[in-house]
Amino acid sequence: MASSHGYPFEKRHCLSIADFHRPDIESLLSLGEHYLDLSVQKSSERSVLAGKTLVNLFFENSTRTQKSFELAGRRLGADVINMNVANSSVKKGETLLDTAATLNAMNPDILVVRHGASGAPALLSQKVECSVINAGDGMHEHPTQALLDALTLRQAFNGDFGGIRIAICGDIAHSRVARSNVQLLNMLGCDVRLVGPPTLIPSNADRWGADVFHDMETGLAGCDVVMMLRLQLERMNGAFVPSKREYFHFYGLDRTKLGFAKPGALVMHPGPMNRGVEISSDIADDPDISLITQQVETGVAMRMGILHALSDAQDGIA
Amino acid sequence: MTTLTLTNARIIDPETGRDEPGHILIDGGQISGIGPAISPQGDILDVKGAIAAPGLIDMRVLTGEPGAENRESIASAAQAAAIGGVTSIVIMPDTNPVIDDMSLVEYIQNRGRETDISVLVAGALTKKLDGKTLTEIGMMSERGAVMFSNGATPIADSLIMRRILSYSARFNALVSNRCKDPALTNGACAHESDFSSRLGLNGSPSTAERIMVERDIALAELTGGRLLIDMISSEDAVNAIRNAKRRDIEIASSVSINHLCLNEIDIGDYRTFAKLDPPLREETDRLALLDAVNDGTIDVVVSAHDPRPAGEKRLPFAEASPGAVGLELLLAAGLSQVADDKLDLMAFLKTVTINPATLLDLPSGRLQEGAPADIVIFDPSKPWVCNSDTLSSKSNNTPFDTRRMTGKVMATLSAGKLVHNSFSE
Numbered sequence: 001m002a003s004s005h006g007y008p009f010e011k012r013h014c015l016s017i018a019d020f021h022r023p024d025i026e027s028l029l030s031l032g033e034h035y036l037d038l039s040v041q042k043s044s045e046r047s048v049l050a051g052k053t054l055v056n057l058f059f060e061n062s063t064r065t066q067k068s069f070e071l072a073g074r075r076l077g078a079d080v081i082n083m084n085v086a087n088s089s090v091k092k093g094e095t096l097l098d099t100a101a102t103l104n105a106m107n108p109d110i111l112v113v114r115h116g117a118s119g120a121p122a123l124l125s126q127k128v129e130c131s132v133i134n135a136g137d138g139m140h141e142h143p144t145q146a147l148l149d150a151l152t153l154r155q156a157f158n159g160d161f162g163g164i165r166i167a168i169c170g171d172i173a174h175s176r177v178a179r180s181n182v183q184l185l186n187m188l189g190c191d192v193r194l195v196g197p198p199t200l201i202p203s204n205a206d207r208w209g210a211d212v213f214h215d216m217e218t219g220l221a222g223c224d225v226v227m228m229l230r231l232q233l234e235r236m237n238g239a240f241v242p243s244k245r246e247y248f249h250f251y252g253l254d255r256t257k258l259g260f261a262k263p264g265a266l267v268m269h270p271g272p273m274n275r276g277v278e279i280s281s282d283i284a285d286d287p288d289i290s291l292i293t294q295q296v297e298t299g300v301a302m303r304m305g306i307l308h309a310l311s312d313a314q315d316g317i318a
Numbered sequence: 319m320t321t322l323t324l325t326n327a328r329i330i331d332p333e334t335g336r337d338e339p340g341h342i343l344i345d346g347g348q349i350s351g352i353g354p355a356i357s358p359q360g361d362i363l364d365v366k367g368a369i370a371a372p373g374l375i376d377m378r379v380l381t382g383e384p385g386a387e388n389r390e391s392i393a394s395a396a397q398a399a400a401i402g403g404v405t406s407i408v409i410m411p412d413t414n415p416v417i418d419d420m421s422l423v424e425y426i427q428n429r430g431r432e433t434d435i436s437v438l439v440a441g442a443l444t445k446k447l448d449g450k451t452l453t454e455i456g457m458m459s460e461r462g463a464v465m466f467s468n469g470a471t472p473i474a475d476s477l478i479m480r481r482i483l484s485y486s487a488r489f490n491a492l493v494s495n496r497c498k499d500p501a502l503t504n505g506a507c508a509h510e511s512d513f514s515s516r517l518g519l520n521g522s523p524s525t526a527e528r529i530m531v532e533r534d535i536a537l538a539e540l541t542g543g544r545l546l547i548d549m550i551s552s553e554d555a556v557n558a559i560r561n562a563k564r565r566d567i568e569i570a571s572s573v574s575i576n577h578l579c580l581n582e583i584d585i586g587d588y589r590t591f592a593k594l595d596p597p598l599r600e601e602t603d604r605l606a607l608l609d610a611v612n613d614g615t616i617d618v619v620v621s622a623h624d625p626r627p628a629g630e631k632r633l634p635f636a637e638a639s640p641g642a643v644g645l646e647l648l649l650a651a652g653l654s655q656v657a658d659d660k661l662d663l664m665a666f667l668k669t670v671t672i673n674p675a676t677l678l679d680l681p682s683g684r685l686q687e688g689a690p691a692d693i694v695i696f697d698p699s700k701p702w703v704c705n706s707d708t709l710s711s712k713s714n715n716t717p718f719d720t721r722r723m724t725g726k727v728m729a730t731l732s733a734g735k736l737v738h739n740s741f742s743e
Contacts, residue, residue: 198484198541214488238444238451240481246454250488 009309013125014133016141017183025150025187031305032151032298041301046077048308052109054078057099058135059085059115064271064296065135065144069112072303076311078110096120100127110310113137118176131310139174145270146180148302150188152295153225156266162189167220167261168210169195170229170251170278171240173202177270178229182208195219196251199240200231216251220260227268228253228278236277244277254280258289266291321345321360322734327370327695329353331685332664333672342370344691347734352687363736365695368728371667372683373405373435373692374649375674377465377572378549378620380641382712383429385414390625390712392426395645396433398711400737402646403694403727404621405435406674406682411442412469418442418453420461427462434737436692438678443468443482443493450478456489464678465492467548470595472496472530479534483543492677494546494572495534497555498596502526507636509551509582509599517588519635524552524603527596531555535562538569546677547571549622551596553606560615570677571615573607574622575644575651578661580604580717590631590638592717594622597640608655612665617677619669621648625713643711647718653698653725663698691734700726 007023020028035041054073056066066082073080085099094102096115103111110131113121118138125132136142153161166185172178172194185192192210194201206212213219220226231247241247248254258265267283268291275281284290324342329352331337341358343351376399382389392409399407409426411417417426423439430437441463445451455466466486472495473479479495486493503522508514510521531547535558538545547559550571559571576594581601584592592598610616624641631638644651648670655661675683682692706719730738 198488199481203484203540238453240452241485242452242454242456246457250456 010313011310012131012313014131014143014306014310015122015125016134017143017146017180017187022187025147025184028147028305028309029151029154031308032147032302033154033305035301035304035308036151036155036298041075041304046075049073049076049078049311052078052311053107054080054110054112054307055103055108056080056082057085057103057111057113058083059113059120060136062114062135064299065114068299069133069135069303071300072307073110075300076304076307078307081108096124097127100124104128104130109314110307131314133306133310136176138176139179140176141180142176143180144303144306145177146184147306148295148299149181149227149268149270150184151302152268152291152298155294155298156291163191164224165191165193165222166225166227167193167195167223168227168229169216169219169253171200171231171235172196172205172229173200174232174235175229179208181227182210186210193219193223197241200235216257217260220257223261223265225266225268226253226258226261229270230272230274231278233274248277252276252278252280253283255283258283265289268292268295270295323356323358323360323362324370324693324695325358325362325364326367327365328367329685330369330371330664330667332372332668333684334686335664336685337664342685342693344731344734347691349685349687349689349691352685363729363741365728365741368695368697370685370693370695372671372685372689373694373730373732374403374670375406375678375680375683376404376621376623376645376648376670377408377618377674377678378410378574379407379623379645380410380412380625382625383413384425388712389627392429392437393433394710394712395623396430396435396437398643398645398709399435400730400732401710401727402621403649403696403730403738404645405692405694405730405732406438406680407435407645408438408440408464408678410467410469411440412447416442416446418445418447420454420457423458423461423463434735435732436682438464440465440467440494442466443473443495444478447471449473449475452482452485455486455491459489459491465494465546467494468496470496472498472500474500476533476537480537480541483537483545484541487541487543490544492544492546494548495530496548497527497530497534497550498522499526499529502529507593507597507640508585509597511582511600513582517585522597524554524599527552528554528558531558535559535567535569539567545569546618549574549577549596549620550607550616551577551599552603556606556610556615560610563615570617572618572620573611573616574620575648576622576642576717577604577607578611578619578655579651584717585635588635589717590633590635591642591715591719593635593638593640594642595640608660611669612662614665617669617673619648619652619666621645625711626715627713628715631715641715643709643713643716645711646709647704647716649694649696649727650723650725651718653696654723657699657724691731693731694727695729696725696727698725700724702726
């Protein structure tokens with residue numbers, strides 16, 4: 001099942017987009033697409049992960065990602081355990097590797113990790129026997145978000161979105177979503193642009209394989225898709241940008257700025273949104289142009305696909 | 319609008335280097351003809367061989383409005399400017415409240431429109447000049463703020479300065495920062511030297527200036543921001559800037575007219591009118607600054623107009639406020655250095671006309687057809703004695719009181735209107 005163009009999917013972990021080659025990505029997207037069908041997704045035959053244990057290990061608070069993985073795991077028949085480490089052992093002073101050793105002793109099959117420090121899931125993956133999925137590490141990567149965004153685009157553009165121009169806008173510097181998406185969309189042949197104030201774009205981001213723009217008018221010109229990123233509240237009040245109103249005035253997506261993009265351009269946002277800061281409500285809620293709800297919907301299916309592929313690879317099914 | 323011709327002028331346009339006799343025809347507030355071949359029309363003002371140059375653009379003017387109108391109002395500053403041949407002034411944001419918001423930018427602009435000259439606004443770099451919180455540089459720029467400054471207090475935190483330079487680059491905004499290391503200048507009221515230590519005054523070394531100059535140059539290089547190094551006072555700073563320009567780093571720097579004319583000896587017997595920030599330094603520093611103006615290392619000469627009422631100056635030296643008025647004396651004091659062979663006339667005029675105009679993107683600062691008729695007429699060799707009591711500023715704190723000056727403003731035109739005329743006197 002989990003193969004594409006004759007290349008078996010043999011990866012043990014899902015830590016970074018850079019770990020995958022194009023056939024891996026195609027395999028994952030095909031599996032994700034398979035689970036988009038709700039009758040497949042919700043079928044009572046929950047055999048793929050039957051007998052396997054999935055542990056959600058979240059060192060940072062999260063609602064949507066954690067619930068998305070939980071639902072994906074349960075729909076595939078796994079035993080799912082949520083560990084909100086943010087409130088327990090870490091506070092008692094346990095180190096990451098001690099936590100890893102403890103968990104390893106419980107013999108889970110898949111560990112879904114979110115951590116505030118870049119590289120933490122990779123470190124953990126070296127100390128446990130099971131598969132590790134990076135559910136967001138610091139400002140490094142969020143590969144499952146990038147995959148679900150790619151799947152959303154594949155659906156929106158009827159399977160072929162190579163060659164589209166997509167602008168990722170806002171707080172690029174602190175965004176793991178942006179880093180994963182730039183890599184993945186580049187691999188899939190998209191023309192990727194980064195748009196934001198200079199304080200929120202790393203000074204060498206033009207070497208990531210994306211063109212950098214500091215104003216929306218030139219940045220959005222000719223774009224088929226505009227992906228807005230969340231701006232954390234604490235970065236707004238004079239630290240990285242002067243104020244909410246100035247940010248919205250120059251970088252918030254409203255009808256005028258969307259008008260700089262191609263007619264009929266689509267809008268994405270990984271959520272949660274700050275309405276009136278990076279995106280206006282009338283755009284976020286317009287079903288003709290907003291893919292935001294589809295992104296959430298696709299999230300569960302895509303994560304089922306990833307779990308499925310990793311599980312098959314563990315069992316040597318190619 | 320009336321038509322006016324200035325006849326028999328020695329026309330100097332620092333942008334093109336033009337220096338020749340001729341007439342200037344003014345129509346509709348603009349220069350409509352210039353040169354020896356112009357036939358006079360309309361009203362005639364015979365300037366009798368005096369120099370006609372672009373009206374001065376003073377990039378550093380402090381008033382007391384809003385908040386301390388007893389020191390100076392925008393109207394009284396504009397009046398002083400007209401007398402001094404200055405036709406555009408940039409108002410600094412360190413008022414009460416601080417000009418850190420669009421509505422305050424518009425307030426200053428509105429007050430400026432009531433005057434006879436161009437009043438331009440510098441917005442604050444940080445909220446309440448706290449040195450930490452970025453202001454709405456983009457929106458203030460859209461409303462017409464021509465540059466941004468943190469007033470007399472430098473941005474101490476390098477990270478904040480980096481972000482400011484980087485953020486403002488998006489709007490191509492000019493960022494002016496005072497060059498002094500806060501820790502090394504804390505509590506100082508004079509230049510650190512043999513002279514100040516004998517007087518028992520706390521001094522700050524030139525190094526305090528150099529450290530900040532070097533830091534800001536490095537940050538400008540890193541971010542691509544447009545930096546104006548505000549009011550250097552030492553040879554050390556000149557050398558740092560000269561090195562940076564040699565490496566093609568795009569920065570600009572300014573110096574106050576006081577530091578081109580005076581040195582630390584002028585504080586003499588604790589004369590608080592010569593207490594300035596930055597402090598007056600040694601004669602070698604002054605000579606290095608003059609050289610730097612002559613060779614173009616320093617881009618802008620400012621009046622550093624800073625009116626202080628007597629109550630703030632009649633105090634023990636360490637307790638007195640720094641600062642001096644300068645709008646009325648900027649050109650005359652510069653011309654006195656020209657007469658002393660210390661300054662090159664054309665080089666000096668560039669720093670008060672076309673260079674500020676280029677930095678601020680203004681159409682003025684040049685004597686050319688189509689440019690605004692902002693013109694100063696001056697006699698470069700007329701001797702006079704400065705008397706602080708006759709200054710038209712609300713405050714008369716000047717270190718030039720009783721000094722002999724060479725060179726006097728005879729008339730000033732702002733947008734074609736004669737706003738000062740002393741030919742009749």
